[in-house]
Amino acid sequence: MTDHDRPAAFFNPYAVSIDAEVAIALLADLQIRRAIDRGDFDDLPGSGKPLDLSDSHDPDWWLKRLMKREGFTMLPPSIQLRNEDATLDARLDRLSSERDVRREIEEFNVRVVRARYELTAGPPLVTMPRDVDQTARSWAERRARRAAEARERQRLDDIERGKSRGRRWKRRR
Template identity: 35%
Template sequence: MTERKPPGVGFETWIDRQIREATERGEFDDLPGAGKPLPGEGKPHDEMWWIKQKMLEENLSFPLPGTLALRKEAEESVAEAMGARTEAEARRIVGDMNDRIRESYGKALSGPPLLQPLIDVEEVVTGWRALHPAEERPAPVPEPPRERRSLLRFFQRRKHD
């Protein structure tokens, strides 16, 4: 590719000719990845794809700043809750994460300023129910009648006193 574009020849024509001649010489034969789909095809464009690819190839990682790590943990807990076996387990996972988020409100975390909102438990449970049809869910344990619940709490408190 040391030759220069001749005057009076359009760029497209000149480039097309070079590609055609290189193809005829077999310079594109047996290239790595020939006949395989392009990596990342069908995924949204990411300007940092090459950095992420290099980090994967080199097995590199770096710790996220505290605020970003909290956001990532929140996203992962929602995914974990969606895969929970029971609705109660999904609620517990989200509840535990919301507790960690509340604890972070009083701390100075490293990273960009970011106030992680609490996860909407009912929204996650609605999504969980959509993924787990009623016939697949275990039967919920019925709650005792209201009067009995208050008596149970009364005796449980007395037991701990």
């Protein structure tokens, strides 16, 4: 069925109301489609590569830079506590006294208990509070083991240095 075969009432172009913005958008779309058909966009420089979108176009660029610089995270409390639990032993190993270790564990437990009482969005909280005494004992054992390893490395280094000194001494004679 061609346009001439259709009755006049089938499509009335005057029945459609188009404002200026829609008309400009339709004209722009038409011009883009024609350019694509002609191949004007083929083999442009940077074709197939990701766009380099700098922060200047993002209205929240300053906030994102601040969060990245300060190490802020925007995780749900359950995931944040799970990450803290996974890295707690490493944080404790950097502390030098048992009193500081116990205080850090107690602060962690307070955050866990507080999160259990809060109604939060996100995945469920599966992190449990730590046993302060058991965790402090584990910290002390790890610390003693690291100290013993350090003493052993020092002893081996001293032996190695002694051998090298002895060799030089013998050469000088």
